[in-house]
Amino acid sequence: MRPQLVRLSGFGMTTAADAWQVLPSSDEDVRQALRLAKAEGRRIVLRGAGRSYGDAAIRPEAVAVSFERMRRILSWDAERGILAVEAGGTVGDLWRFALPDGWWPPVVSGTMFPTVGGAIAMNIHGKNAFREGTLGEHLAWIDVMDSEGQVHRVRPEDPAFRAIVGGAGLVGIILRAAIRMKRVPSGDLRVLAVAARNWREQFEVFSRHENEADYLVSWVDCFARGSSAGRGLIHAAWYSEGGRSTLSLEHQELPDTILGLVPKSVVWRFLKALNRRSAMRALNGAKYRLGTWIGNGKMEHQSLVAFSFLLDYVPNWRWAYLPGGFIQYQSFVPKEAAPRVFESQVALQQRLGLEAFLGVLKRHRPDGFLLSHGVDGYSLALDFKVTPRNRERVWSMAHQMNELVLEAGGQFYLAKDSTLRPQDLRRWLGPRLQEWREWKRLFDPSGLLTSSLAERTGLIDP
Amino acid sequence: MRTYERAIVVGASSGLGRAIAARLAASGCRVAAVARRLERLESLASEAPPGRILALRHDVRRLDDVPEAFDAACRALEGLDLVVYSAGFMPPVGPTEFDTPKDRQIVEVNFLGAVAWLNLAADRFLQTRRGAIVGIGSVAGDRGRKGQPVYNASKAALHAYLEALRNRLHGKGVTVATFKPGPMRTEMTAHLRLSRAMDPDSAARIVLSKAHVSGEHYLCLSHRLVFAVLRNTPSWIFRRLPV
Numbered sequence: 001m002r003p004q005l006v007r008l009s010g011f012g013m014t015t016a017a018d019a020w021q022v023l024p025s026s027d028e029d030v031r032q033a034l035r036l037a038k039a040e041g042r043r044i045v046l047r048g049a050g051r052s053y054g055d056a057a058i059r060p061e062a063v064a065v066s067f068e069r070m071r072r073i074l075s076w077d078a079e080r081g082i083l084a085v086e087a088g089g090t091v092g093d094l095w096r097f098a099l100p101d102g103w104w105p106p107v108v109s110g111t112m113f114p115t116v117g118g119a120i121a122m123n124i125h126g127k128n129a130f131r132e133g134t135l136g137e138h139l140a141w142i143d144v145m146d147s148e149g150q151v152h153r154v155r156p157e158d159p160a161f162r163a164i165v166g167g168a169g170l171v172g173i174i175l176r177a178a179i180r181m182k183r184v185p186s187g188d189l190r191v192l193a194v195a196a197r198n199w200r201e202q203f204e205v206f207s208r209h210e211n212e213a214d215y216l217v218s219w220v221d222c223f224a225r226g227s228s229a230g231r232g233l234i235h236a237a238w239y240s241e242g243g244r245s246t247l248s249l250e251h252q253e254l255p256d257t258i259l260g261l262v263p264k265s266v267v268w269r270f271l272k273a274l275n276r277r278s279a280m281r282a283l284n285g286a287k288y289r290l291g292t293w294i295g296n297g298k299m300e301h302q303s304l305v306a307f308s309f310l311l312d313y314v315p316n317w318r319w320a321y322l323p324g325g326f327i328q329y330q331s332f333v334p335k336e337a338a339p340r341v342f343e344s345q346v347a348l349q350q351r352l353g354l355e356a357f358l359g360v361l362k363r364h365r366p367d368g369f370l371l372s373h374g375v376d377g378y379s380l381a382l383d384f385k386v387t388p389r390n391r392e393r394v395w396s397m398a399h400q401m402n403e404l405v406l407e408a409g410g411q412f413y414l415a416k417d418s419t420l421r422p423q424d425l426r427r428w429l430g431p432r433l434q435e436w437r438e439w440k441r442l443f444d445p446s447g448l449l450t451s452s453l454a455e456r457t458g459l460i461d462p
Numbered sequence: 463m464r465t466y467e468r469a470i471v472v473g474a475s476s477g478l479g480r481a482i483a484a485r486l487a488a489s490g491c492r493v494a495a496v497a498r499r500l501e502r503l504e505s506l507a508s509e510a511p512p513g514r515i516l517a518l519r520h521d522v523r524r525l526d527d528v529p530e531a532f533d534a535a536c537r538a539l540e541g542l543d544l545v546v547y548s549a550g551f552m553p554p555v556g557p558t559e560f561d562t563p564k565d566r567q568i569v570e571v572n573f574l575g576a577v578a579w580l581n582l583a584a585d586r587f588l589q590t591r592r593g594a595i596v597g598i599g600s601v602a603g604d605r606g607r608k609g610q611p612v613y614n615a616s617k618a619a620l621h622a623y624l625e626a627l628r629n630r631l632h633g634k635g636v637t638v639a640t641f642k643p644g645p646m647r648t649e650m651t652a653h654l655r656l657s658r659a660m661d662p663d664s665a666a667r668i669v670l671s672k673a674h675v676s677g678e679h680y681l682c683l684s685h686r687l688v689f690a691v692l693r694n695t696p697s698w699i700f701r702r703l704p705v
């Protein structure tokens with residue numbers, strides 16, 4: 001297991017770092033990586049599929065332990081739906097394995113590439129966050145290696161669980177996990193599309209469906225102003241009865257071409273040509289108008305994969321943001337304050353001429369994890385293009401937005417973060433930060449585990 | 463000028479290397495400044511914005527020390543985008559002097575030290591598929607002149623080595639630039655009475671503007687033209703020229 005110097009970047013491509021990558025295949029290999037780092041006086045950064053947007057899975061000159069060779073399915077209880085898998089198994093591996101038996105991951109991200117280790121370390125949520133919470137609420141156990149090489153089986157009732165799940169890869173090394181899968185009646189969903197003319201209608205539609213829909217998500221046109229500000233398209237979805245055939249992998253796979261014509265692999269090049277403010281304004285407007293004409297208020301059937309992993313339709317779509325990359329700014333705000341805060345955020349980015357090319361609204365619920373992003377409220381995720389010219393302005397805008405979120409008692413999400421400063425982090429986490437650091441000290445007394453994010457935000461002392 | 467975030471400059475205590483390090487630091491780059499005279503490097507660091515310049519004492523003739531120094535620099539800088547090898551040695555040499563120990567030092571500083579540092583840079587950049595390598599050669603390496611046989615030879619060797627690196631690394635995301643300055647007003651030339659010499663800061667500006675452009679670069683058009691002619695001048699004429 002010779003370390004290889006590689007350039008690693010976050011998904012948003014705004015930060016990158018050279019690190020010494022090792023690819024363990026076993027617990028013993030992971031232990032060897034710990035020894036190697038100690039012997040060379042380097043620190044360790046853990047890395048899954050690198051789908052975090054910012055700098056959570058990079059750290060210059062560190063030993064980067066990547067889990068792509070540890071992705072075996074270890075056991076499957078098809079009666080109770082408990083799937084044990086190694087940390088490098090991906091969300092895609094999970095559904096491909098279990099769906100033919102009628103089970104689906106309880107929580108999935110908007111892309112199927114994240115690994116189980118990365119997903120637990122960030123405690124991901126899905127479009128069902130308001131019903132099912134975060135992934136950490138659906139685990140039977142996790143196996144965690146501390147920085148001395150000891151392996152612990154940690155269960156939800158163990159107090160350390162709250163620190164490791166969502167602990168951003170800084171408390172311990174997740175080796176394996178057992179996930180309680182969700183039984184589904186079919187591989188399809190009934191999906192209802194509703195156009196909302198403004199913020200008020202957005203929140204009305206969410207309130208109407210939050211007690212009975214299985215999934216809820218909305219797209220927001222961040223260019224629309226005045227009485228149209230906050231307009232967008234909401235999708236509510238329900239598990240549906242359907243034939244067993246819908247559980248097959250063939251039924252689920254995403255097509256290789258768009259409209260049967262354009263190979264998906266080239267689509268990012270078209271997107272790149274459109275990756276400008278004027279074109280994006282027009283595109284967002286057109287998408288909204290199209291949504292009001294076609295399918296508004298209609299129910300359609302969609303496969304679980306097509307609904308869940310919309311973003312995987314276009315491979316490498318992020319390259320459209322090259323060369324500067326992009327950040328996602330996602331904040332989580334209690335339901336009473338969310339309309340006010342999100343309206344102000346969107347107005348602010350418009351005033352600055354830095355409109356997000358994509359905005360996504362979701363409903364959440366609180367959970368008890370120490371670095372949790374869960375709230376009884378909403379999140380708004382905004383994708384901002386970054387260029388060498390606008391970089392400073394984007395960061396300073398994010399800091400202004402933080403102020404709005406913190407005043408309202410909101411939360412942030414480390415998987416998406418690129419802009420939090422130590423002062424923001426301290427205000428956000430309050431006493432939770434000390435409590436979490438004590439767990440970190442217990443599992444990682446030598447402070448071996450780190451990341452650029454951890455050092456930037458002051459999560460750990462550099 | 464392209465901006466760099468992390469650079470190593472070898473030979474940063476004086477002349478061209480110092481000017482390059484100062485300019486890099488002023489542009490926001492973090493620089494590991496390498497040379498023997500630590501106090502010089504520290505005074506350079508104190509003139510730059512705080513924390514930008516890291517002084518690293520090292521004698522390039524100690525080839526076995528290079529890997530450790532290189533690693534220390536990369537760790538302290540938290541990565542590497544650019545390496546500039548500017549260390550050079552050109553002692554006065556009499557017209558009939560043949561002093562092997564002196565010549566050996568010239569080769570060690572101008573050539574072997576460069577090989578030791580730039581080999582490591584090439585290896586690292588090849589792995590990360592990015593980076594810029596800059597070697598400071600000299601117009602003196604274009605021909606074998608009477609006055610400085612081994613200095614000329616060491617620069618010619620450096621040029622050939624850099625050309626080979628450039629060819630090896632072509633298409634791999636790594637650039638290799640050779641600069642061939644003419645006379646510059648620095649400590650190296652303090653004992654000579656130079657009439658037309660470039661000041662090192664102007665030279666540094668030109669070097670940094672083309673540091674990521676693979677190829678051989680003269681610092682001014684007139685040198686490019688004159689040396690195109692000189693390189694092709696037959697020896698029996700060349701040895702009669704007052705150069």
Ligand SMILES: Cc1cc2nc3c(=O)[nH]c(=O)nc-3n(C[C@H](O)[C@H](O)[C@H](O)COP(=O)(O)OP(=O)(O)OC[C@H]3O[C@@H](n4cnc5c(N)ncnc54)[C@H](O)[C@@H]3O)c2cc1C
Pocket residue numbers: 011045046047048049050051052053056057067087108109110111113114115116117118119121122123124125126127168169170172173174175311415416451
């Ligand atoms: C297009 C897209 C859509 C997304 N949609 C959503 C969404 O809907 N909901 C959501 O919650 N997130 C979403 N995300 C974010 C993504 O789910 C998280 O960033 C997730 O953590 C990525 O997993 P990864 O395997 O790529 O981990 P990485 O990004 O590589 O690492 C994430 C963190 O996990 C740590 N880590 C990795 N492996 C381990 C391990 N074995 N043990 C301990 N720590 C480890 C790393 O150190 C790092 O801190 C989305 C991301 C993208 C790119």
Ligand SMILES: NC(=O)c1ccc[n+]([C@@H]2O[C@H](COP(=O)([O-])OP(=O)(O)OC[C@H]3O[C@@H](n4cnc5c(N)ncnc54)[C@H](OP(=O)(O)O)[C@@H]3O)[C@@H](O)[C@H]2O)c1
Pocket residue numbers: 472473474475476477478479480496497498499500502520521522523547548549550551552571598599600601602642643644645646647648649650651662
């Ligand atoms: N000046 C000119 O007219 C001219 C013309 C063409 C090309 N060049 C070339 O340009 C480069 C820079 O020259 P310069 O004019 O700036 O010379 P300079 O002012 O004399 O500087 C030379 C630098 O090299 C360093 N150096 C020398 N020996 C070293 C050693 N053993 N270990 C570590 N560092 C060593 C010196 O640092 P320490 O002494 O502190 O170690 C100093 O920083 C050289 O390669 C030179 O050959 C110069």
